[in-house]
Amino acid sequence: MLQNWTETLSNNRKAAGQLAAHNPQMLTAFRALNEAQGATGTLDAKTRELIALAVAVTTRCDGCIAAHAAAARKAGVTEAELAEALGTAIALNAGAAYVYSLRAMDALDTFKE
Template sequence: MAKYQDRLDSIKKNYGTLTKASGEVGKDFLAMHAAALEDGAISHKNKELMCLCVAISIRCEGCILDHLNNAIEAGAAREEIVEAVNTAILMSGGPAYVYGGTALEAMDELLK
């Protein structure tokens, strides 16, 4: 069962719909998003892991799936993702523990 992949596909579809509907605002947001996550002093992979921490902390499942997938595509290993989840738990406590579990469950599906 690919429930997280289906959710991720839906999120990506929604991004396209919103970007088209929002015009310049959507284009500008995506440009900022791409520029902020480029390799620099901090690698793209590590920036995606940072985004995953924030996504878990603010309890945004769509953000978790998107940045988890991006981190995996950028070469993040399972151990790095688990440490990112642990860092989010440190900073956000119980709610991050719940959403961190969601991130690990999704990781297991997306890494197959």
């Protein structure tokens, strides 16, 4: 096991209390945002959690991975489904590095003497 994901999830939930004490409106808004996710019913919970995990990987958020892995299991996500979704995340990250490499080359060219 690379990390204790159950502990990560639990620790993040406990730590949220300190943020809530200092900025309750933000935490209320964050919770409302999460509750609104899927409100239209267009995507099922399984699909939403696969997307969430792929995004969590691309944004490198361990807390997001822990929370959405737990929710994905509850939604019935299998290892094979997650592996395919993560393949998309891996391909996108490589693609993003390629596109931003083009931008860096363009920026360098902008500053020619």
